[in-house]
Amino acid sequence: MxxxxxxxxxxxxxxxxxxxxxxxxxxxxxIVLSCRDGIALVAENPSPxxxxxxxxxxxIAFAAVGKYNEFESLRQAGIRYAxxxxxxxxxxDVTARGLASVYAQSLGAVFTAESKPFEVELxxxxxxxxxxxxxxxxxxxDGSIADExxxxxxxxxxxxxxEVLRSSFSEDLDFPEAxxxxxxxxxQDGTTGAGPQLGxxxxxxxxxxxxxxxxxxxxxxxxxxxxxxxxxxxxSRESPV
Amino acid sequence: MxxxxxxxxxxxxxxxxSDHLGRHHPDLLASRSRVDFPAQGAGPxxxxxxxxxxxxxxxxxxxxAGDRRATMGNVIASRHIEKVFPADMFSVLGIAGTAGIALxxxxxxxxxxxxxxxxxxxxxxxxxKANRLAAxxxxxxxxxxxxxxxxxxxxxxxxxxxEGRLFSFDVTGGRYEEQEHHSVGSGSAFARGSLKKLWKPNxxxxxxxxxxxxxxxxxxxxxxxxxxxxxxxxxxPVVYTVNSAGTRRIPDRDLETTARNVIASRSIAGREx
Numbered sequence: 001m002x003x004x005x006x007x008x009x010x011x012x013x014x015x016x017x018x019x020x021x022x023x024x025x026x027x028x029x030x031i032v033l034s035c036r037d038g039i040a041l042v043a044e045n046p047s048p049x050x051x052x053x054x055x056x057x058x059x060i061a062f063a064a065v066g067k068y069n070e071f072e073s074l075r076q077a078g079i080r081y082a083x084x085x086x087x088x089x090x091x092x093d094v095t096a097r098g099l100a101s102v103y104a105q106s107l108g109a110v111f112t113a114e115s116k117p118f119e120v121e122l123x124x125x126x127x128x129x130x131x132x133x134x135x136x137x138x139x140x141x142d143g144s145i146a147d148e149x150x151x152x153x154x155x156x157x158x159x160x161x162x163e164v165l166r167s168s169f170s171e172d173l174d175f176p177e178a179x180x181x182x183x184x185x186x187x188q189d190g191t192t193g194a195g196p197q198l199g200x201x202x203x204x205x206x207x208x209x210x211x212x213x214x215x216x217x218x219x220x221x222x223x224x225x226x227x228x229x230x231x232x233x234x235x236s237r238e239s240p241v
Numbered sequence: 242m243x244x245x246x247x248x249x250x251x252x253x254x255x256x257x258x259s260d261h262l263g264r265h266h267p268d269l270l271a272s273r274s275r276v277d278f279p280a281q282g283a284g285p286x287x288x289x290x291x292x293x294x295x296x297x298x299x300x301x302x303x304x305x306a307g308d309r310r311a312t313m314g315n316v317i318a319s320r321h322i323e324k325v326f327p328a329d330m331f332s333v334l335g336i337a338g339t340a341g342i343a344l345x346x347x348x349x350x351x352x353x354x355x356x357x358x359x360x361x362x363x364x365x366x367x368x369x370k371a372n373r374l375a376a377x378x379x380x381x382x383x384x385x386x387x388x389x390x391x392x393x394x395x396x397x398x399x400x401x402x403x404e405g406r407l408f409s410f411d412v413t414g415g416r417y418e419e420q421e422h423h424s425v426g427s428g429s430a431f432a433r434g435s436l437k438k439l440w441k442p443n444x445x446x447x448x449x450x451x452x453x454x455x456x457x458x459x460x461x462x463x464x465x466x467x468x469x470x471x472x473x474x475x476x477x478p479v480v481y482t483v484n485s486a487g488t489r490r491i492p493d494r495d496l497e498t499t500a501r502n503v504i505a506s507r508s509i510a511g512r513e514x
Binding site for chain 2: 049054076079083086087218220
């Protein structure tokens with residue numbers, strides 16, 4: 001008869017957390033920042049089609065680091081949640097807070113009950129009427145949820161990036177300034193050899209417009225920033241580097 | 242276990258929002274509710290009925306217009322109803338038939354297209370959209386047999402062929418691509434006669450709006466369930482155009498000018514029709 005070794009719950013949770021952190025730490029960084037024009041999402045991503053940033057609903061976006069298959073299934077589930085809710089109640093009844101708490105429950109349940117935790121970290125961002133009304137929810141692999149102000153950095157070298165970004169960040173930035181600040185701090189993360197060469201083709205950038213009805217005549221605030229637009233954003237006026 | 246994981250690949254073929262609702266929230270789908278009427282054909286007197294929609298192609302796009310009347314038997318149920326809607330950035334949808342079910346179908350179809358776009362990260366092809374709409378109309382067949390039919394008209398800009406196209410449907414889910422112009426609803430026979438005389442190849446957008454308003458005027462002239470331009474309440478038809486730049490609603494002040502011109506020119510002519 002085989003004897004089960006006793007493992008204390010503390011040890012078990014610590015092992016799982018270490019495992020998940022290791023997986024996430026390998027990932028490139030993603031930055032979500034709230035500014036005057038709306039919310040800017042900037043990711044280091046060499047693939048133009050395997051996205052780390054996505055649209056969830058009218059004013060809500062999704063950003064993730066970690067294992068692609070895991071956050072992709074969470075992204076799709078989030079879109080289903082939002083669309084069903086908006087269809088059965090009303091479009092304005094879909095909120096980032098509701099979605100973030102569902103994500104937190106799901107991540108928490110998997111962390112404690114399944115054989116392997118999710119190796120992902122997510123941000124659910126909702127753009128408001130003004131920067132003070134923006135919501136940035138950070139969700140980690142164990143289901144803990146934090147309501148962040150200003151900006152969120154996720155990924156392997158997050159601490160280094162936060163240090164650089166803190167000096168250039170302010171709520172009054174417009175989109176080009178915010179994207180330049182984010183890209184500048186991504187270049188300083190000190191992990192990748194290609195750091196200083198981080199150009200438009202290895203970046204994924206999207207924005208949530210604060211007033212999409214006026215700007216583009218649509219209720220959908222999410223918009224991907226293509227390479228030509230990104231190039232002008234990065235080169236317009238003097239670069240902060 | 243590996244078989245089950247492989248089977249999930251096949252399940253991922255459909256990213257349809259209405260399929261998802263049907264599986265997990267069937268009570269939210271109007272087509273799933275079962276009704277047994279004492280007599281067939283009670284539908285038109287039971288709930289408001291939306292009437293005439295016209296659609297025509299023009300140079301570089303397609304246009305759709307609808308009158309503003311809903312009827313319930315011999316009563317005018319609404320003078321303000323809108324029956325033409327943008328489905329997404331490059332397509333529009335007009336509805337004729339039982340208004341409640343048709344409005345629900347429209348809302349579901351709009352979410353269906355947006356849902357696909359968000360999940361897949363790309364827009365559905367125009368033919369794909371028409372096929373999805375046909376499937377959704379077919380799901381309503383049991384209700385249609387009870388007299389609560391919905392017949393949409395669908396038009397859009399095909400971004401790969403670079404032209405406007407339009408599609409009509411029947412209650413069994415038949416999908417028919419129409420050439421040049423088409424009309425559905427109670428006044429459609431009169432509107433179609435009018436369109437045949439007024440439509441020309443390569444109309445510009447302003448003339449296309451004029452043709453649509455005039456066709457609706459002719460439909461309202463002979464069909465009691467279609468409303469003409471209402472100068473007393475200042476109600477004008479709802480008109481959308483779709484071209485390479487996307488869908489656009491024609492502003493009311495342009496429609497007012499067009500409608501008043503149509504009325505004036507016919508008053509001056511002083512003829513029976």
